[in-house]
Amino acid sequence: MDIKDIIKPENQVYAKTKLMTDNELSYCPGCGHGTAHRLMMEVVDEMGIADKTVGVAPVGCSVLAYDFMNVDMQQAAHGRAPALATALNRLMPDKYVFTYQGDGDLAAIGTAETIHACNRGENILIVFINNGIYGMTGGQMAPTTLPNMKSSTSPHGRDVSTMGSPIKMTELISNLPGVYSVSRHAVHTPKHVRKTKKAFQKAFKDLELKKGLVFIEIVSNCNSGWKMRPVESNIWLEDNMLPFYELGDIKVDGKLIQK
Amino acid sequence: MAELKLMKGNEAFAEAAIRAGADGYFGYPITPQSEVIEYLMAERPENRTGMVVLQAESEVAAINMVYGGAGAGKKVLTSSSSPGISLKLEGISYLAGAELPAVILNVVRGGPGLGTIQPSQADYNQAVKGGGHGDYQLYVLAPASVQEMADFVEDAFDIAFKYRAPVLILSDGLIGQMMEKVYLKDQKPRWTDEEINKMSGDWATYGRTDGRERNIITSLDLKSEKMEERVHRLQAKYKQMEDEDLRFEEIQTEDADYIIMAYGSSARIAQKTVELAREKGIKVGILRPITLFPFPKKRLMEMTKQIKGILSVELNMGQMVDDIRLAVEHKIPVEHFGRTGGIIHTPEEILEALEEKIVKG
Amino acid sequence: MAKIRGAIVVDTEKCKGCEVCVPACPTSVIDMSKEVNGKGYHFAYMANPDACTGCSNCAIVCPDGVISVFRVKVEE
Numbered sequence: 135m136d137i138k139d140i141i142k143p144e145n146q147v148y149a150k151t152k153l154m155t156d157n158e159l160s161y162c163p164g165c166g167h168g169t170a171h172r173l174m175m176e177v178v179d180e181m182g183i184a185d186k187t188v189g190v191a192p193v194g195c196s197v198l199a200y201d202f203m204n205v206d207m208q209q210a211a212h213g214r215a216p217a218l219a220t221a222l223n224r225l226m227p228d229k230y231v232f233t234y235q236g237d238g239d240l241a242a243i244g245t246a247e248t249i250h251a252c253n254r255g256e257n258i259l260i261v262f263i264n265n266g267i268y269g270m271t272g273g274q275m276a277p278t279t280l281p282n283m284k285s286s287t288s289p290h291g292r293d294v295s296t297m298g299s300p301i302k303m304t305e306l307i308s309n310l311p312g313v314y315s316v317s318r319h320a321v322h323t324p325k326h327v328r329k330t331k332k333a334f335q336k337a338f339k340d341l342e343l344k345k346g347l348v349f350i351e352i353v354s355n356c357n358s359g360w361k362m363r364p365v366e367s368n369i370w371l372e373d374n375m376l377p378f379y380e381l382g383d384i385k386v387d388g389k390l391i392q393k
Numbered sequence: 394m395a396e397l398k399l400m401k402g403n404e405a406f407a408e409a410a411i412r413a414g415a416d417g418y419f420g421y422p423i424t425p426q427s428e429v430i431e432y433l434m435a436e437r438p439e440n441r442t443g444m445v446v447l448q449a450e451s452e453v454a455a456i457n458m459v460y461g462g463a464g465a466g467k468k469v470l471t472s473s474s475s476p477g478i479s480l481k482l483e484g485i486s487y488l489a490g491a492e493l494p495a496v497i498l499n500v501v502r503g504g505p506g507l508g509t510i511q512p513s514q515a516d517y518n519q520a521v522k523g524g525g526h527g528d529y530q531l532y533v534l535a536p537a538s539v540q541e542m543a544d545f546v547e548d549a550f551d552i553a554f555k556y557r558a559p560v561l562i563l564s565d566g567l568i569g570q571m572m573e574k575v576y577l578k579d580q581k582p583r584w585t586d587e588e589i590n591k592m593s594g595d596w597a598t599y600g601r602t603d604g605r606e607r608n609i610i611t612s613l614d615l616k617s618e619k620m621e622e623r624v625h626r627l628q629a630k631y632k633q634m635e636d637e638d639l640r641f642e643e644i645q646t647e648d649a650d651y652i653i654m655a656y657g658s659s660a661r662i663a664q665k666t667v668e669l670a671r672e673k674g675i676k677v678g679i680l681r682p683i684t685l686f687p688f689p690k691k692r693l694m695e696m697t698k699q700i701k702g703i704l705s706v707e708l709n710m711g712q713m714v715d716d717i718r719l720a721v722e723h724k725i726p727v728e729h730f731g732r733t734g735g736i737i738h739t740p741e742e743i744l745e746a747l748e749e750k751i752v753k754g
Numbered sequence: 755m756a757k758i759r760g761a762i763v764v765d766t767e768k769c770k771g772c773e774v775c776v777p778a779c780p781t782s783v784i785d786m787s788k789e790v791n792g793k794g795y796h797f798a799y800m801a802n803p804d805a806c807t808g809c810s811n812c813a814i815v816c817p818d819g820v821i822s823v824f825r826v827k828v829e830e
Contacts, residue, residue, distance in 0.1 A: 224462075
């Protein structure tokens with residue numbers, strides 16, 4: 135059989151969702167942001183809720199998420215996305231509201247907004263992209279940078295005695311009663327992508343239950359910040375990030391998972 | 394038929410917000426304006442109109458909640474006092490940059506820093522110069538009575554949505570705390586989804602429930618040419634505000650030789666000064682700006698033909714006086730008198746200053 | 755006996771040459787081209803097209819979503 139016979143519209147089994155715009159992504163080659171965006175938009179598309187979804191984009195590499203996600207979007211000041219999302223949820227309780235935040239946004243400047251939206255149990259989805267570094271501003275240390283990890287502001291490696299240990303925001307907020315569901319995922323291999331997509335499907339469905347905040351962390355690479363090639367960065371992620379930021383369910387249907 | 398009540402300024406503001414059909418209030422306690430949120434929480438407007446009232450975790454969170462709600466085309470507001478307004482300035486700059494309609498109340502207290510809890514007018518510069526970073530202005534309303542605290546809520550929302558811009562109501566601790574008669578308007582219904590769609594469907598992010606292109610709320614423009622366009626568009630709004638929505642009041646200026654220029658509490662006190670001065674044969678009148686931006690520049694310039702001098706009376710060390718000097722282009726003497734630290738000037742003190750600095754000088 | 759045959763179409767101008775699709779493919783179909791696209795990136799292509807089963811692993815892991823996948827059952 136010729137390739138020409140295979141590549142026919144009726145044989146198509148996968149194409150990028152139309153809820154991703156045609157704009158070329160501004161992310162570095164190999165960056166997990168693109169994959170994460172696409173998975174979310176695929177789920178929103180498949181659930182048919184694009185017209186009821188409003189997203190809040192952060193400050194960080196994904197500040198331009200609104201150029202790529204084809205739903206109503208608001209760009210928030212650094213760290214404040216959960217506050218915007220709170221108002222959106224309170225004023226329009228029938229809409230699917232999500233924030234999409236990086237590690238500086240959620241765990242540094244936005245710590246208070248993150249914790250309080252979680253504490254109030256706002257009916258929103260917080261998507262936390264954790265790559266242990268500040269990409270957009272040139273590779274500085276983040277609250278989630280690993281011990282001894284080098285960055286432009288920890289050039290000799292993160293010294294926990296002066297710079298603190300990395301914060302596991304996900305575990306921190308999972309203890310709050312207002313939080314309904316918490317899980318940690320990755321998007322660097324097909325196996326992880328399929329699992330993460332299922333997580334997003336459950337997340338958007340959980341919002342319909344109005345039982346509290348849904349929190350998904352995605353441990354991702356930043357090959358530019360980590361100064362590696364993309365494939366290399368995904369291996370580094372497996373070897374270094376995942377042992378520290380363990381993947382899996384942390385809280386399901388309002389109950390913490392006992393390990 | 395308007396309802397007559399005896400109310401505190403802060404409470405009248407809160408009640409007026411409910412009656413103006415506000416969709417949401419997001420605030421944080423700080424003296425001397427905590428009554429706003431306390432009144433709203435006690436009143437439970439979610440049972441009257443469905444209005445959302447939420448105590449945020451900080452002033453920063455509150456202004457960002459306002460941003461989120463405004464972005465969805467809703468009528469939202471917040472209130473705070475001086476140090477809290479400083480915290481909100483980033484959010485206010487974002488509101489201006491993203492062209493969002495919102496109402497912010499500042500019940501000014503003494504500063505700088507933690508300052509005092511007593512009244513002041515020392516946030517004038519912060520208010521009329523925008524306050525936050527970047528090239529923008531706020532439309533600023535300065536109430537001088539509990540009635541105006543109530544009336545200006547609806548006025549502020551009208552302006553905010555006319556221009557897609559944030560509006561600041563610059564009050565002070567005296568007006569916020571004092572009790573006066575106030576006529577409260579009838580309840581205006583909150584906007585329906587259809588009305589929001591009609592009014593703001595071309596920009597607001599409430600979900601594309603009518604099959605339109607997605608809307609984006611942002612103040613970011615990385616291409617310089619687009620940013621320049623955006624800033625020019627903002628400037629055009631401010632020019633239009635100056636042309637169409639300038640407000641000021643004149644009291645006994647027709648035959649005046651001298652003018653006291655004052656707003657808010659200072660204007661109220663100055664009215665007694667005018668009485669005392671005229672008893673002594675000094676013909677003084679008051680020019681009371683109701684909007685601080687736009688500022689009555691043209692009227693001031695006109696007045697230089699008639700007036701021999703202007704005393705700017707402010708509860709601060711001299712802020713509005715500079716704008717008066719700019720407006721009259723040094724054609725006539727302009728001096729300042731003010732008390733600070735939360736101390737309120739007396740009518741007699743103001744008269745003394747008028748005589749010393751303007752009449753004799 | 756039916757056999758599954760697949761093929762991918764890469765938007766070569768949008769591909770950023772990150773190579774993440776290469777190890778994702780279970781049958782080693784993909785390699786990076788010798789040519790470059792308009793941005794100077796070596797783009798992904800089917801170096802070994804006969805081995806493609808249309809599993810979509812490459813497409814779902816692609817950060818830029820530049821891969822479309824086709825699959826057909828072939829009667830032998």
